[in-house]
Amino acid sequence: MGRQPTPIADRLINRSKFTSAGCLEWTGRKDRWGYGLMKIGGRHENGGKLCLVHRVAHETWVGPIPNGSFVLHRCDNPACIRIAHLWLGTHQDNMNDMVAKGRSAKGKKNGAYKYWKERRAASAANPNELWMKAKLDTTGLQWTRQAQWGWRLFDFWCHELGIAVEVDGPEHDQAKDAKRDAYNLKRSGILVLRVRNQNEGDAAKALADIQAACTWQERRRGRQ
Numbered sequence: 001m002g003r004q005p006t007p008i009a010d011r012l013i014n015r016s017k018f019t020s021a022g023c024l025e026w027t028g029r030k031d032r033w034g035y036g037l038m039k040i041g042g043r044h045e046n047g048g049k050l051c052l053v054h055r056v057a058h059e060t061w062v063g064p065i066p067n068g069s070f071v072l073h074r075c076d077n078p079a080c081i082r083i084a085h086l087w088l089g090t091h092q093d094n095m096n097d098m099v100a101k102g103r104s105a106k107g108k109k110n111g112a113y114k115y116w117k118e119r120r121a122a123s124a125a126n127p128n129e130l131w132m133k134a135k136l137d138t139t140g141l142q143w144t145r146q147a148q149w150g151w152r153l154f155d156f157w158c159h160e161l162g163i164a165v166e167v168d169g170p171e172h173d174q175a176k177d178a179k180r181d182a183y184n185l186k187r188s189g190i191l192v193l194r195v196r197n198q199n200e201g202d203a204a205k206a207l208a209d210i211q212a213a214c215t216w217q218e219r220r221r222g223r224q
């Protein structure tokens with residue numbers, strides 16, 4: 001009798017580590033794009049099928065990947081296997097994602113990549129974000145800062161309920177964002193909440209809006 005194969009969940013954990021950015025990063029073999037690779041089904045890594053580790057992670061910890069769906073990264077780290085950083089998307093989402101991250105044929109020269117980089121830089125320096133993080137923490141839910149969805153970058157994202165929060169500052173192109181949200185996000189069951197932080201009264205209103213949205217989304221998803 002040979003040695004029992006190591007369970008896949010153990011292999012995922014053993015070969016990855018948390019980064020300072022909060023990613024659970026695969027430290028084993030990677031493909032040319034930086035996506036983790038592992039062999040499944042063979043003994044002692046001999047034979048078996050070569051699989052993309054972030055897909056394996058999704059199948060192991062979340063569930064089967066529907067036909068035609070892609071497991072995409074919210075973070076800009078293809079080696080990441082953290083479930084909170086992964087999401088299921090369509091082929092079109094995958095294409096948008098690739099363009100946004102500069103992995104398409106045209107790479108970093110294209111406009112979408114630049115937009116995404118600039119947007120992230122602007123948001124990282126936005127004082128509204130710290131203010132909002134304090135509000136969001138009072139909901140008792142987990143909120144991720146700067147979460148990526150397709151080629152959108154949300155200020156805050158709650159994976160559990162599928163709610164994104166955008167703090168509208170002067171640098172946001174609201175009309176453009178709103179139009180894109182209406183088409184793409186509704187289809188995916190994601191709720192995008194826009195809150196303002198311009199005046200004294202905005203804080204209380206924003207918190208009330210967020211709490212109402214959480215309740216609504218919970219009910220919609222049948223969790224109440």
Ligand SMILES: [Zn+2]
Nearest residue numbers: 023075080085
């Ligand atoms: Zn990550």
